[in-house]
Amino acid sequence: MLIEPYACGTHCSIEEAKLAFQNVSKIYGAGADSVTALTPMDLMVRKGDFLCIVGPSGCGKTTLLNLTAGFDQPTSGKIMIDGVEISKPGAERGVVFQQGALFNWMTVLENVAFGPRATGHSASVAREMAMETLQMVGLKDFAKKYPYQLSGGMQQRVGIARALTNDPEVLLMDEPFAALDQQTREVLLEEIRLLWKRTGKTILWITHSIEEALFLATHIVVMSPRPGRIRAAFQSGFGRSDDPLISVTPEFVAAKRHIFELLKSSQKDEVQIQ
Ligand SMILES: Nc1ncnc2c1ncn2[C@@H]1O[C@H](COP(=O)(O)OP(=O)(O)OP(=O)(O)O)[C@@H](O)[C@H]1O
Ligand SMILES: [Mg+2]
CATH class of the missing domain: 1.10.8 (Helicase, Ruva Protein; domain 3)
Known part of the structure:
Protein backbone atom coordinates (compact mmCIF):
# COMPACT_ATOMS: atom_id res chain seq x y z
CA MET A 1 0.00 0.00 0.00
CA LEU A 2 1.34 3.42 -0.90
CA ILE A 3 -0.17 5.17 2.11
CA GLU A 4 1.43 5.42 5.55
CA PRO A 5 0.03 6.89 8.76
CA TYR A 6 1.80 10.06 9.90
CA ALA A 7 1.54 12.46 12.81
CA CYS A 8 -0.18 15.33 11.02
CA GLY A 9 0.10 17.70 13.98
CA THR A 10 3.82 17.38 14.45
CA HIS A 11 5.35 16.26 11.15
CA CYS A 12 7.07 19.61 10.71
CA SER A 13 7.89 22.63 12.83
CA ILE A 14 5.92 25.88 12.68
CA GLU A 15 8.87 27.48 10.90
CA GLU A 16 8.65 24.83 8.16
CA ALA A 17 4.85 24.91 7.89
CA LYS A 18 3.04 26.87 5.21
CA LEU A 19 -0.17 26.41 7.20
CA ALA A 20 -0.20 25.54 10.89
CA PHE A 21 -3.35 24.65 12.80
CA GLN A 22 -2.81 24.70 16.55
CA ASN A 23 -5.53 23.53 18.90
CA VAL A 24 -8.17 24.79 16.44
CA SER A 25 -11.80 24.26 17.42
CA LYS A 26 -15.09 25.76 16.34
CA ILE A 27 -18.36 25.91 18.22
CA TYR A 28 -21.28 27.64 16.54
CA GLY A 29 -23.79 29.40 18.79
CA ALA A 30 -23.97 29.19 22.55
CA GLY A 31 -25.77 27.28 25.30
CA ALA A 32 -28.12 24.39 24.57
CA ASP A 33 -28.33 25.21 20.85
CA SER A 34 -24.58 25.28 20.28
CA VAL A 35 -22.98 22.96 17.73
CA THR A 36 -19.43 21.73 18.11
CA ALA A 37 -18.31 21.63 14.49
CA LEU A 38 -14.62 20.97 15.24
CA THR A 39 -12.94 19.64 18.39
CA PRO A 40 -9.40 20.95 19.01
CA MET A 41 -7.08 19.79 16.26
CA ASP A 42 -3.46 20.20 15.25
CA LEU A 43 -2.33 20.01 11.66
CA MET A 44 0.81 21.09 9.84
CA VAL A 45 0.90 21.63 6.08
CA ARG A 46 4.25 22.11 4.37
CA LYS A 47 4.77 24.28 1.32
CA GLY A 48 3.88 22.27 -1.77
CA ASP A 49 1.79 19.70 0.09
CA PHE A 50 -1.46 18.62 -1.53
CA LEU A 51 -3.61 17.91 1.50
CA CYS A 52 -7.00 16.28 0.99
CA ILE A 53 -9.54 16.27 3.78
CA VAL A 54 -12.04 13.43 3.49
CA GLY A 55 -15.06 12.93 5.69
CA PRO A 56 -18.80 12.48 5.78
CA SER A 57 -21.33 15.28 5.57
CA GLY A 58 -21.37 17.54 8.63
CA CYS A 59 -17.91 16.62 9.98
CA GLY A 60 -16.66 20.22 9.76
CA LYS A 61 -14.77 20.27 6.44
CA THR A 62 -16.25 23.53 5.18
CA THR A 63 -15.87 25.00 8.65
CA LEU A 64 -12.15 24.23 8.57
CA LEU A 65 -11.79 25.73 5.10
CA ASN A 66 -13.72 28.88 6.02
CA LEU A 67 -11.50 29.38 9.05
CA THR A 68 -8.40 28.96 6.88
CA ALA A 69 -9.80 31.40 4.31
CA GLY A 70 -10.30 33.92 7.14
CA PHE A 71 -14.07 34.14 6.61
CA ASP A 72 -14.65 33.10 10.24
CA GLN A 73 -12.62 32.82 13.45
CA PRO A 74 -11.89 29.67 15.47
CA THR A 75 -13.38 29.33 18.97
CA SER A 76 -10.02 28.20 20.30
CA GLY A 77 -6.51 28.00 18.91
CA LYS A 78 -5.08 29.65 15.84
CA ILE A 79 -4.32 29.06 12.20
CA MET A 80 -1.10 30.49 10.84
CA ILE A 81 0.19 31.07 7.36
CA ASP A 82 3.98 31.41 7.20
CA GLY A 83 3.95 31.87 10.97
CA VAL A 84 1.43 34.75 10.92
CA GLU A 85 -1.99 34.22 12.49
CA ILE A 86 -4.88 34.38 10.01
CA SER A 87 -7.51 36.93 10.99
CA LYS A 88 -9.08 37.85 7.64
CA PRO A 89 -9.08 36.83 3.97
CA GLY A 90 -5.88 37.54 2.05
CA ALA A 91 -4.70 37.52 -1.56
CA GLU A 92 -2.14 34.79 -0.78
CA ARG A 93 -5.09 32.38 -0.28
CA GLY A 94 -7.33 31.60 -3.27
CA VAL A 95 -10.68 29.98 -2.53
CA VAL A 96 -12.75 27.80 -4.85
CA PHE A 97 -16.26 27.08 -3.65
CA GLN A 98 -18.35 23.97 -4.18
CA GLN A 99 -20.82 25.70 -6.46
CA PRO A 168 -2.02 32.70 -4.49
CA GLU A 169 0.51 30.56 -2.64
CA VAL A 170 -2.28 28.49 -1.13
CA LEU A 171 -5.39 27.16 -2.84
CA LEU A 172 -8.38 26.28 -0.66
CA MET A 173 -10.89 24.13 -2.54
CA ASP A 174 -14.23 22.99 -1.09
CA GLU A 175 -15.46 19.99 -3.07
CA PRO A 176 -14.94 21.94 -6.27
CA PHE A 177 -15.92 19.07 -8.57
CA ALA A 178 -18.70 17.44 -6.55
CA ALA A 179 -21.43 18.56 -8.94
CA LEU A 180 -19.66 17.49 -12.13
CA ASP A 181 -20.18 14.41 -14.25
CA GLN A 182 -17.55 11.70 -14.08
CA GLN A 183 -15.82 12.48 -17.38
CA THR A 184 -15.53 16.24 -16.82
CA ARG A 185 -14.32 15.52 -13.31
CA GLU A 186 -11.60 13.21 -14.51
CA VAL A 187 -10.34 15.73 -17.06
CA LEU A 188 -10.30 18.56 -14.50
CA LEU A 189 -8.66 16.38 -11.84
CA GLU A 190 -5.83 15.61 -14.22
CA GLU A 191 -5.50 19.34 -14.98
CA ILE A 192 -5.36 20.22 -11.28
CA ARG A 193 -2.68 17.61 -10.75
CA LEU A 194 -0.60 19.03 -13.59
CA LEU A 195 -1.10 22.57 -12.33
CA TRP A 196 0.01 21.57 -8.85
CA LYS A 197 3.08 19.77 -10.21
CA ARG A 198 3.97 22.74 -12.41
CA THR A 199 3.47 25.48 -9.81
CA GLY A 200 4.27 23.72 -6.51
CA LYS A 201 1.37 25.49 -4.82
CA THR A 202 0.12 24.35 -1.45
CA ILE A 203 -3.38 22.94 -1.84
CA LEU A 204 -6.03 22.15 0.76
CA TRP A 205 -8.71 20.16 -0.99
CA ILE A 206 -11.97 18.98 0.53
CA THR A 207 -13.82 16.01 -0.84
CA HIS A 208 -16.27 13.24 -0.06
CA SER A 209 -14.46 11.02 -2.53
CA ILE A 210 -11.75 8.68 -1.26
CA GLU A 211 -10.69 7.99 -4.83
CA GLU A 212 -10.29 11.70 -5.58
CA ALA A 213 -8.21 12.15 -2.41
CA LEU A 214 -5.96 9.21 -3.26
CA PHE A 215 -5.52 10.39 -6.84
CA LEU A 216 -4.50 13.92 -5.85
CA ALA A 217 -3.02 14.03 -2.41
CA THR A 218 0.39 13.86 -0.87
CA HIS A 219 -1.38 13.85 2.51
CA ILE A 220 -4.87 12.70 3.46
CA VAL A 221 -6.70 13.62 6.64
CA VAL A 222 -9.74 11.47 7.43
CA MET A 223 -12.33 13.14 9.61
CA SER A 224 -15.10 11.72 11.81
CA PRO A 225 -18.46 13.38 12.27
CA ARG A 226 -20.09 15.00 15.26
CA PRO A 227 -18.11 16.41 16.78
CA GLY A 228 -15.71 16.86 13.86
CA ARG A 229 -12.26 15.50 14.60
CA ILE A 230 -9.25 14.00 12.86
CA ARG A 231 -9.69 10.25 12.80
CA ALA A 232 -6.52 9.36 10.90
CA ALA A 233 -3.88 10.92 8.68
CA PHE A 234 -1.85 9.36 5.88
CA GLN A 235 1.06 10.30 3.68
CA SER A 236 0.33 9.11 0.19
CA GLY A 237 2.56 8.34 -2.76
CA PHE A 238 -0.21 8.24 -5.37
CA GLY A 239 -0.51 12.01 -5.85
CA ARG A 240 3.04 12.23 -7.21
CA SER A 241 2.66 9.27 -9.51
CA ASP A 242 2.81 9.78 -13.28
CA ASP A 243 0.87 6.59 -14.01
CA PRO A 244 -2.46 7.54 -15.64
CA LEU A 245 -3.84 4.15 -14.60
CA ILE A 246 -2.75 4.47 -10.97
CA SER A 247 -6.35 4.22 -9.73
CA VAL A 248 -6.72 0.64 -10.96
CA THR A 249 -3.53 -0.69 -9.38
CA PRO A 250 -3.92 -3.18 -6.48
CA GLU A 251 -2.11 -0.75 -4.12
CA PHE A 252 -4.58 2.00 -4.91
CA VAL A 253 -7.57 -0.27 -4.47
CA ALA A 254 -6.19 -1.54 -1.13
CA ALA A 255 -5.67 2.02 0.11
CA LYS A 256 -9.19 2.95 -0.96
CA ARG A 257 -10.59 0.02 0.93
CA HIS A 258 -8.59 0.87 4.04
CA ILE A 259 -9.91 4.45 4.15
CA PHE A 260 -13.42 3.31 3.28
CA GLU A 261 -13.41 0.95 6.26
CA LEU A 262 -12.13 3.71 8.53
CA LEU A 263 -14.96 5.99 7.46
CA LYS A 264 -17.50 3.23 7.85
CA SER A 265 -16.34 2.41 11.38
CA SER A 266 -16.45 6.07 12.40
CA GLN A 267 -20.06 6.23 11.22
CA LYS A 268 -20.79 3.26 13.49
CA ASP A 269 -19.16 5.15 16.38
CA GLU A 270 -21.46 8.05 15.69
CA VAL A 271 -24.54 5.83 15.75
CA GLN A 272 -23.40 4.38 19.11
CA ILE A 273 -22.92 7.86 20.59
CA GLN A 274 -26.44 8.94 19.63
N1 LIG B 1 -22.95 29.04 10.34
C1 LIG B 1 -23.28 27.97 11.07
N2 LIG B 1 -24.06 28.09 12.17
C2 LIG B 1 -24.37 27.01 12.92
N3 LIG B 1 -23.96 25.75 12.66
C3 LIG B 1 -23.19 25.58 11.58
C4 LIG B 1 -22.82 26.67 10.73
N4 LIG B 1 -22.04 26.17 9.72
C5 LIG B 1 -21.95 24.85 9.95
N5 LIG B 1 -22.64 24.49 11.06
C6 LIG B 1 -22.72 23.14 11.65
O1 LIG B 1 -21.38 22.67 11.82
C7 LIG B 1 -21.29 21.31 11.47
C8 LIG B 1 -20.21 21.15 10.39
O2 LIG B 1 -20.66 21.80 9.19
P1 LIG B 1 -19.77 21.90 7.89
O3 LIG B 1 -20.51 22.70 6.89
O4 LIG B 1 -18.41 22.36 8.27
O5 LIG B 1 -19.72 20.36 7.47
P2 LIG B 1 -19.11 19.67 6.15
O6 LIG B 1 -18.18 18.60 6.61
O7 LIG B 1 -18.58 20.71 5.23
O8 LIG B 1 -20.39 18.97 5.52
P3 LIG B 1 -20.77 18.71 3.96
O9 LIG B 1 -19.91 17.54 3.52
O10 LIG B 1 -22.22 18.35 4.02
O11 LIG B 1 -20.50 19.96 3.17
C9 LIG B 1 -22.68 20.86 11.03
O12 LIG B 1 -23.28 20.21 12.11
C10 LIG B 1 -23.38 22.16 10.71
O13 LIG B 1 -24.75 22.05 11.03
MG1 LIG C 1 -19.11 21.35 3.29
Whole structure:
Protein backbone atom coordinates (compact mmCIF):
# COMPACT_ATOMS: atom_id res chain seq x y z
CA MET A 1 0.00 0.00 0.00
CA LEU A 2 1.34 3.42 -0.90
CA ILE A 3 -0.17 5.17 2.11
CA GLU A 4 1.43 5.42 5.55
CA PRO A 5 0.03 6.89 8.76
CA TYR A 6 1.80 10.06 9.90
CA ALA A 7 1.54 12.46 12.81
CA CYS A 8 -0.18 15.33 11.02
CA GLY A 9 0.10 17.70 13.98
CA THR A 10 3.82 17.38 14.45
CA HIS A 11 5.35 16.26 11.15
CA CYS A 12 7.07 19.61 10.71
CA SER A 13 7.89 22.63 12.83
CA ILE A 14 5.92 25.88 12.68
CA GLU A 15 8.87 27.48 10.90
CA GLU A 16 8.65 24.83 8.16
CA ALA A 17 4.85 24.91 7.89
CA LYS A 18 3.04 26.87 5.21
CA LEU A 19 -0.17 26.41 7.20
CA ALA A 20 -0.20 25.54 10.89
CA PHE A 21 -3.35 24.65 12.80
CA GLN A 22 -2.81 24.70 16.55
CA ASN A 23 -5.53 23.53 18.90
CA VAL A 24 -8.17 24.79 16.44
CA SER A 25 -11.80 24.26 17.42
CA LYS A 26 -15.09 25.76 16.34
CA ILE A 27 -18.36 25.91 18.22
CA TYR A 28 -21.28 27.64 16.54
CA GLY A 29 -23.79 29.40 18.79
CA ALA A 30 -23.97 29.19 22.55
CA GLY A 31 -25.77 27.28 25.30
CA ALA A 32 -28.12 24.39 24.57
CA ASP A 33 -28.33 25.21 20.85
CA SER A 34 -24.58 25.28 20.28
CA VAL A 35 -22.98 22.96 17.73
CA THR A 36 -19.43 21.73 18.11
CA ALA A 37 -18.31 21.63 14.49
CA LEU A 38 -14.62 20.97 15.24
CA THR A 39 -12.94 19.64 18.39
CA PRO A 40 -9.40 20.95 19.01
CA MET A 41 -7.08 19.79 16.26
CA ASP A 42 -3.46 20.20 15.25
CA LEU A 43 -2.33 20.01 11.66
CA MET A 44 0.81 21.09 9.84
CA VAL A 45 0.90 21.63 6.08
CA ARG A 46 4.25 22.11 4.37
CA LYS A 47 4.77 24.28 1.32
CA GLY A 48 3.88 22.27 -1.77
CA ASP A 49 1.79 19.70 0.09
CA PHE A 50 -1.46 18.62 -1.53
CA LEU A 51 -3.61 17.91 1.50
CA CYS A 52 -7.00 16.28 0.99
CA ILE A 53 -9.54 16.27 3.78
CA VAL A 54 -12.04 13.43 3.49
CA GLY A 55 -15.06 12.93 5.69
CA PRO A 56 -18.80 12.48 5.78
CA SER A 57 -21.33 15.28 5.57
CA GLY A 58 -21.37 17.54 8.63
CA CYS A 59 -17.91 16.62 9.98
CA GLY A 60 -16.66 20.22 9.76
CA LYS A 61 -14.77 20.27 6.44
CA THR A 62 -16.25 23.53 5.18
CA THR A 63 -15.87 25.00 8.65
CA LEU A 64 -12.15 24.23 8.57
CA LEU A 65 -11.79 25.73 5.10
CA ASN A 66 -13.72 28.88 6.02
CA LEU A 67 -11.50 29.38 9.05
CA THR A 68 -8.40 28.96 6.88
CA ALA A 69 -9.80 31.40 4.31
CA GLY A 70 -10.30 33.92 7.14
CA PHE A 71 -14.07 34.14 6.61
CA ASP A 72 -14.65 33.10 10.24
CA GLN A 73 -12.62 32.82 13.45
CA PRO A 74 -11.89 29.67 15.47
CA THR A 75 -13.38 29.33 18.97
CA SER A 76 -10.02 28.20 20.30
CA GLY A 77 -6.51 28.00 18.91
CA LYS A 78 -5.08 29.65 15.84
CA ILE A 79 -4.32 29.06 12.20
CA MET A 80 -1.10 30.49 10.84
CA ILE A 81 0.19 31.07 7.36
CA ASP A 82 3.98 31.41 7.20
CA GLY A 83 3.95 31.87 10.97
CA VAL A 84 1.43 34.75 10.92
CA GLU A 85 -1.99 34.22 12.49
CA ILE A 86 -4.88 34.38 10.01
CA SER A 87 -7.51 36.93 10.99
CA LYS A 88 -9.08 37.85 7.64
CA PRO A 89 -9.08 36.83 3.97
CA GLY A 90 -5.88 37.54 2.05
CA ALA A 91 -4.70 37.52 -1.56
CA GLU A 92 -2.14 34.79 -0.78
CA ARG A 93 -5.09 32.38 -0.28
CA GLY A 94 -7.33 31.60 -3.27
CA VAL A 95 -10.68 29.98 -2.53
CA VAL A 96 -12.75 27.80 -4.85
CA PHE A 97 -16.26 27.08 -3.65
CA GLN A 98 -18.35 23.97 -4.18
CA GLN A 99 -20.82 25.70 -6.46
CA GLY A 100 -19.89 28.43 -8.96
CA ALA A 101 -20.11 31.45 -6.66
CA LEU A 102 -19.61 33.56 -9.78
CA PHE A 103 -21.12 37.00 -10.28
CA ASN A 104 -23.87 36.33 -12.81
CA TRP A 105 -24.08 39.95 -13.93
CA MET A 106 -20.41 40.03 -14.89
CA THR A 107 -18.74 38.46 -17.91
CA VAL A 108 -16.28 35.63 -17.41
CA LEU A 109 -13.41 38.09 -17.89
CA GLU A 110 -14.86 40.55 -15.37
CA ASN A 111 -15.38 37.75 -12.86
CA VAL A 112 -11.76 36.66 -13.13
CA ALA A 113 -10.41 40.23 -13.18
CA PHE A 114 -12.36 41.09 -10.02
CA GLY A 115 -9.63 39.78 -7.66
CA PRO A 116 -6.69 41.69 -9.17
CA ARG A 117 -8.87 44.83 -9.31
CA ALA A 118 -9.66 44.38 -5.61
CA THR A 119 -5.96 44.08 -4.80
CA GLY A 120 -5.22 47.38 -6.52
CA HIS A 121 -4.24 46.51 -10.10
CA SER A 122 -5.40 48.84 -12.88
CA ALA A 123 -8.30 47.70 -15.06
CA SER A 124 -6.03 46.92 -18.01
CA VAL A 125 -3.47 44.98 -15.95
CA ALA A 126 -6.29 43.07 -14.20
CA ARG A 127 -7.76 42.14 -17.59
CA GLU A 128 -4.38 40.97 -18.82
CA MET A 129 -3.88 38.83 -15.70
CA ALA A 130 -7.39 37.41 -16.09
CA MET A 131 -6.82 36.52 -19.75
CA GLU A 132 -3.66 34.66 -18.82
CA THR A 133 -5.41 32.44 -16.28
CA LEU A 134 -8.41 31.95 -18.57
CA GLN A 135 -5.99 30.65 -21.18
CA MET A 136 -4.49 28.35 -18.57
CA VAL A 137 -7.89 26.76 -17.87
CA GLY A 138 -8.80 26.64 -21.57
CA LEU A 139 -11.49 29.34 -21.54
CA LYS A 140 -9.85 32.23 -23.37
CA ASP A 141 -12.49 32.12 -26.09
CA PHE A 142 -15.31 32.46 -23.55
CA ALA A 143 -14.03 35.63 -21.87
CA LYS A 144 -16.96 37.74 -23.05
CA LYS A 145 -19.68 35.25 -22.15
CA TYR A 146 -21.75 35.36 -18.97
CA PRO A 147 -21.67 32.46 -16.48
CA TYR A 148 -25.17 31.26 -17.47
CA GLN A 149 -23.89 30.74 -21.02
CA LEU A 150 -21.36 28.15 -19.79
CA SER A 151 -21.71 24.53 -18.75
CA GLY A 152 -21.25 23.53 -15.09
CA GLY A 153 -17.72 22.28 -15.77
CA MET A 154 -16.79 25.50 -17.53
CA GLN A 155 -18.17 27.53 -14.63
CA GLN A 156 -15.99 25.53 -12.26
CA ARG A 157 -13.00 26.34 -14.46
CA VAL A 158 -13.89 30.03 -14.18
CA GLY A 159 -14.00 29.58 -10.38
CA ILE A 160 -10.54 28.03 -10.51
CA ALA A 161 -9.25 30.76 -12.85
CA ARG A 162 -10.58 33.34 -10.44
CA ALA A 163 -8.77 31.73 -7.53
CA LEU A 164 -5.54 31.47 -9.55
CA THR A 165 -5.43 34.97 -10.97
CA ASN A 166 -3.82 36.62 -7.97
CA ASP A 167 -1.25 33.80 -8.07
CA PRO A 168 -2.02 32.70 -4.49
CA GLU A 169 0.51 30.56 -2.64
CA VAL A 170 -2.28 28.49 -1.13
CA LEU A 171 -5.39 27.16 -2.84
CA LEU A 172 -8.38 26.28 -0.66
CA MET A 173 -10.89 24.13 -2.54
CA ASP A 174 -14.23 22.99 -1.09
CA GLU A 175 -15.46 19.99 -3.07
CA PRO A 176 -14.94 21.94 -6.27
CA PHE A 177 -15.92 19.07 -8.57
CA ALA A 178 -18.70 17.44 -6.55
CA ALA A 179 -21.43 18.56 -8.94
CA LEU A 180 -19.66 17.49 -12.13
CA ASP A 181 -20.18 14.41 -14.25
CA GLN A 182 -17.55 11.70 -14.08
CA GLN A 183 -15.82 12.48 -17.38
CA THR A 184 -15.53 16.24 -16.82
CA ARG A 185 -14.32 15.52 -13.31
CA GLU A 186 -11.60 13.21 -14.51
CA VAL A 187 -10.34 15.73 -17.06
CA LEU A 188 -10.30 18.56 -14.50
CA LEU A 189 -8.66 16.38 -11.84
CA GLU A 190 -5.83 15.61 -14.22
CA GLU A 191 -5.50 19.34 -14.98
CA ILE A 192 -5.36 20.22 -11.28
CA ARG A 193 -2.68 17.61 -10.75
CA LEU A 194 -0.60 19.03 -13.59
CA LEU A 195 -1.10 22.57 -12.33
CA TRP A 196 0.01 21.57 -8.85
CA LYS A 197 3.08 19.77 -10.21
CA ARG A 198 3.97 22.74 -12.41
CA THR A 199 3.47 25.48 -9.81
CA GLY A 200 4.27 23.72 -6.51
CA LYS A 201 1.37 25.49 -4.82
CA THR A 202 0.12 24.35 -1.45
CA ILE A 203 -3.38 22.94 -1.84
CA LEU A 204 -6.03 22.15 0.76
CA TRP A 205 -8.71 20.16 -0.99
CA ILE A 206 -11.97 18.98 0.53
CA THR A 207 -13.82 16.01 -0.84
CA HIS A 208 -16.27 13.24 -0.06
CA SER A 209 -14.46 11.02 -2.53
CA ILE A 210 -11.75 8.68 -1.26
CA GLU A 211 -10.69 7.99 -4.83
CA GLU A 212 -10.29 11.70 -5.58
CA ALA A 213 -8.21 12.15 -2.41
CA LEU A 214 -5.96 9.21 -3.26
CA PHE A 215 -5.52 10.39 -6.84
CA LEU A 216 -4.50 13.92 -5.85
CA ALA A 217 -3.02 14.03 -2.41
CA THR A 218 0.39 13.86 -0.87
CA HIS A 219 -1.38 13.85 2.51
CA ILE A 220 -4.87 12.70 3.46
CA VAL A 221 -6.70 13.62 6.64
CA VAL A 222 -9.74 11.47 7.43
CA MET A 223 -12.33 13.14 9.61
CA SER A 224 -15.10 11.72 11.81
CA PRO A 225 -18.46 13.38 12.27
CA ARG A 226 -20.09 15.00 15.26
CA PRO A 227 -18.11 16.41 16.78
CA GLY A 228 -15.71 16.86 13.86
CA ARG A 229 -12.26 15.50 14.60
CA ILE A 230 -9.25 14.00 12.86
CA ARG A 231 -9.69 10.25 12.80
CA ALA A 232 -6.52 9.36 10.90
CA ALA A 233 -3.88 10.92 8.68
CA PHE A 234 -1.85 9.36 5.88
CA GLN A 235 1.06 10.30 3.68
CA SER A 236 0.33 9.11 0.19
CA GLY A 237 2.56 8.34 -2.76
CA PHE A 238 -0.21 8.24 -5.37
CA GLY A 239 -0.51 12.01 -5.85
CA ARG A 240 3.04 12.23 -7.21
CA SER A 241 2.66 9.27 -9.51
CA ASP A 242 2.81 9.78 -13.28
CA ASP A 243 0.87 6.59 -14.01
CA PRO A 244 -2.46 7.54 -15.64
CA LEU A 245 -3.84 4.15 -14.60
CA ILE A 246 -2.75 4.47 -10.97
CA SER A 247 -6.35 4.22 -9.73
CA VAL A 248 -6.72 0.64 -10.96
CA THR A 249 -3.53 -0.69 -9.38
CA PRO A 250 -3.92 -3.18 -6.48
CA GLU A 251 -2.11 -0.75 -4.12
CA PHE A 252 -4.58 2.00 -4.91
CA VAL A 253 -7.57 -0.27 -4.47
CA ALA A 254 -6.19 -1.54 -1.13
CA ALA A 255 -5.67 2.02 0.11
CA LYS A 256 -9.19 2.95 -0.96
CA ARG A 257 -10.59 0.02 0.93
CA HIS A 258 -8.59 0.87 4.04
CA ILE A 259 -9.91 4.45 4.15
CA PHE A 260 -13.42 3.31 3.28
CA GLU A 261 -13.41 0.95 6.26
CA LEU A 262 -12.13 3.71 8.53
CA LEU A 263 -14.96 5.99 7.46
CA LYS A 264 -17.50 3.23 7.85
CA SER A 265 -16.34 2.41 11.38
CA SER A 266 -16.45 6.07 12.40
CA GLN A 267 -20.06 6.23 11.22
CA LYS A 268 -20.79 3.26 13.49
CA ASP A 269 -19.16 5.15 16.38
CA GLU A 270 -21.46 8.05 15.69
CA VAL A 271 -24.54 5.83 15.75
CA GLN A 272 -23.40 4.38 19.11
CA ILE A 273 -22.92 7.86 20.59
CA GLN A 274 -26.44 8.94 19.63
N1 LIG B 1 -22.95 29.04 10.34
C1 LIG B 1 -23.28 27.97 11.07
N2 LIG B 1 -24.06 28.09 12.17
C2 LIG B 1 -24.37 27.01 12.92
N3 LIG B 1 -23.96 25.75 12.66
C3 LIG B 1 -23.19 25.58 11.58
C4 LIG B 1 -22.82 26.67 10.73
N4 LIG B 1 -22.04 26.17 9.72
C5 LIG B 1 -21.95 24.85 9.95
N5 LIG B 1 -22.64 24.49 11.06
C6 LIG B 1 -22.72 23.14 11.65
O1 LIG B 1 -21.38 22.67 11.82
C7 LIG B 1 -21.29 21.31 11.47
C8 LIG B 1 -20.21 21.15 10.39
O2 LIG B 1 -20.66 21.80 9.19
P1 LIG B 1 -19.77 21.90 7.89
O3 LIG B 1 -20.51 22.70 6.89
O4 LIG B 1 -18.41 22.36 8.27
O5 LIG B 1 -19.72 20.36 7.47
P2 LIG B 1 -19.11 19.67 6.15
O6 LIG B 1 -18.18 18.60 6.61
O7 LIG B 1 -18.58 20.71 5.23
O8 LIG B 1 -20.39 18.97 5.52
P3 LIG B 1 -20.77 18.71 3.96
O9 LIG B 1 -19.91 17.54 3.52
O10 LIG B 1 -22.22 18.35 4.02
O11 LIG B 1 -20.50 19.96 3.17
C9 LIG B 1 -22.68 20.86 11.03
O12 LIG B 1 -23.28 20.21 12.11
C10 LIG B 1 -23.38 22.16 10.71
O13 LIG B 1 -24.75 22.05 11.03
MG1 LIG C 1 -19.11 21.35 3.29
